Amino acid sequence: MRTFRILIALLVALIMIFGLISCDNNDESSSSSEQSSSSSSSSSSEESSSEESSSSSSEESSSEEEDDGMWKSNASQEVIEKAEALLDSKIRLTYNEDGSFKVLILADLHVDVAADPIKAQRVSDRVKEIVDRVDPDLCIMTGDNTIHSSTNEKLKANLDMCIGYLEEKEIPWCHVYGNHDHEGALANSLQQGVHEQYEFCVSKAGTIGSRPGTYALGIYNADGSLGSVIWCLNSGAYDNVNGGYAYISQKQIDWYKENSELLEEYNNGEKVKGMMAFHIPLIENETAYQNRDNKELVYEYDGGRNENMCPSKTDTTLYETALERGDIMAIVTGHDHVNDYMYNYQGIKLCSSPNLGEQTYYNDIFSGSRVFDLNTETLDDIPTYVEYLMDRGGRNVDDYELLMPYTMMHDFENGMPSYVMSGWSAQSLPGNVFLEIKDGKGVGGSKALEVKRDKTGNFEFVLDFEGGKLNESEYLIVWMDFTNMEFRKGCVGLVGNDGVKHPFRTDDYDATTTYYYRADGQEEWTTGTLGGDGCFGEGDGSSLKGKKGYFAFSLEKLRQGAKSLADDELITGFYFYGDIKDDTYIDVAFYIDDVMLARTYENNALIDGAVEDANE
Numbered sequence: 005m006r007t008f009r010i011l012i013a014l015l016v017a018l019i020m021i022f023g024l025i026s027c028d029n030n031d032e033s034s035s036s037s038e039q040s041s042s043s044s045s046s047s048s049s050e051e052s053s054s055e056e057s058s059s060s061s062s063e064e065s066s067s068e069e070e071d072d073g074m075w076k077s078n079a080s081q082e083v084i085e086k087a088e089a090l091l092d093s094k095i096r097l098t099y100n101e102d103g104s105f106k107v108l109i110l111a112d113l114h115v116d117v118a119a120d121p122i123k124a125q126r127v128s129d130r131v132k133e134i135v136d137r138v139d140p141d142l143c144i145m146t147g148d149n150t151i152h153s154s155t156n157e158k159l160k161a162n163l164d165m166c167i168g169y170l171e172e173k174e175i176p177w178c179h180v181y182g183n184h185d186h187e188g189a190l191a192n193s194l195q196q197g198v199h200e201q202y203e204f205c206v207s208k209a210g211t212i213g214s215r216p217g218t219y220a221l222g223i224y225n226a227d228g229s230l231g232s233v234i235w236c237l238n239s240g241a242y243d244n245v246n247g248g249y250a251y252i253s254q255k256q257i258d259w260y261k262e263n264s265e266l267l268e269e270y271n272n273g274e275k276v277k278g279m280m281a282f283h284i285p286l287i288e289n290e291t292a293y294q295n296r297d298n299k300e301l302v303y304e305y306d307g308g309r310n311e312n313m314c315p316s317k318t319d320t321t322l323y324e325t326a327l328e329r330g331d332i333m334a335i336v337t338g339h340d341h342v343n344d345y346m347y348n349y350q351g352i353k354l355c356s357s358p359n360l361g362e363q364t365y366y367n368d369i370f371s372g373s374r375v376f377d378l379n380t381e382t383l384d385d386i387p388t389y390v391e392y393l394m395d396r397g398g399r400n401v402d403d404y405e406l407l408m409p410y411t412m413m414h415d416f417e418n419g420m421p422s423y424v425m426s427g428w429s430a431q432s433l434p435g436n437v438f439l440e441i442k443d444g445k446g447v448g449g450s451k452a453l454e455v456k457r458d459k460t461g462n463f464e465f466v467l468d469f470e471g472g473k474l475n476e477s478e479y480l481i482v483w484m485d486f487t488n489m490e491f492r493k494g495c496v497g498l499v500g501n502d503g504v505k506h507p508f509r510t511d512d513y514d515a516t517t518t519y520y521y522r523a524d525g526q527e528e529w530t531t532g533t534l535g536g537d538g539c540f541g542e543g544d545g546s547s548l549k550g551k552k553g554y555f556a557f558s559l560e561k562l563r564q565g566a567k568s569l570a571d572d573e574l575i576t577g578f579y580f581y582g583d584i585k586d587d588t589y590i591d592v593a594f595y596i597d598d599v600m601l602a603r604t605y606e607n608n609a610l611i612d613g614a615v616e617d618a619n620e
Contacts, residue, residue: 095206096224108138131170133393142221144178152189171204180283212253233331257321289337357374374389489593498575
């Protein structure tokens, strides 16, 4: 029995011991669970706090991004990458703080150091002068930049003359190729690498393999958005199929259209407006000129078609495509060295920049560079003008009186007026033209202006007069002595209130024109005819050789030329153009006297010297 009780007591003790152990384990487990729960709760709280903090930070960051003014594209990543690759440039072009961005065109420099280092240096000097005046943000050479650049060394020597000053001034510049950049020169693809070695060159080869130098440049706003685009195209050299000059290829047109649409998508659905630059003008340039007085087609125009345009014979869809896209507001070309026109043709300004060079044919009257301001506020109507090398003599019309209906502008009795001389020949006015006052060679043995040329070719001059408002005069009357002189072509005209910027010439009428002639010592006037382009000379079947006396030209025809002659136009000078026929007439003199304006050519009182009586 006693043994049994001892066994029971041991059993109870064991049970109690196991119970205590179990309780301890449960307590530890509970404590651990509580700790775990507490830790979990703490962790959850911290994570929640972290998420809130992260969310708050994200919101703040988002808020900061919205407030920092940086522009973002909403386009797909693919579009963004393509657009940025298209516009990638080693120098990022940006607008000035006032929203301006001036582009200076350097057209037809034709630099050939090997051929004439002195003239090449003068081209460099001209570039420096025009750059200092304009202070551009970008310069574009629009083709025929160099001649005979057959090696890297020759190309670099020529380019140094073109853009050396730009590099010195740290002004970004780019270029397109002209027809002469293909002649006796490295392939354009090889030239491209030499150009791009210059630190401030932003030209690019582009992706049009057969036409390297077809690319786009973006100009950016301060917030990083794309403000405008300049499209630079290689217009080629010559058309081997249809003859004449080359043209913008369909592949290039497709490239422009595709990338124009790409940039619109990149720019959050907004078209990116800008301009285009290439060398050879479009057929539409000539069409705009022909329709210049049709305000429904040509909204405005300025400058002049001072020589025949030389577009390709092959029409293209570039103009129509640009018009359809609506993002090209101006197109500038070179090629025609003395044209300085701007025709706003249906909303696209078709512009020619006159040449700035001196190693090709040029005209001091028109030498200069076209300027564009791609101002952010005026991209719909890009301001453009030509910065001329010569002082254009612009005058305020209000400072001048009306000219009397019979006015002697100059009779050379009081000496030589100031004058401007230039030439249009391929050799840049070779030789010399001599203007000199001679006794006994004018009307009735009076003084006259003697003109002689020591070489054949073109020349022109403008004689500067005090001038006045045109008023009621209807004829330009000039005494001229062509006894011994024969011209291939010649014409006369007047200079208006913008100095020599654009003379009003019989040549501009481009049609057969009647003139009137009173032979020296005679009383009667006879009728003659100028050639089909308003010129006189053997080349037009309207030779004046042997004639000496008064010639009267209708101002009505001058009014209908390339730029209308207004009733109150300020007349400031007399214009003469001539092309010596051949070597027979080298150093042969002709004479000019009595330049006058008159209501009628038949008033002999004026030309007989009674000017005051004529006006009464």
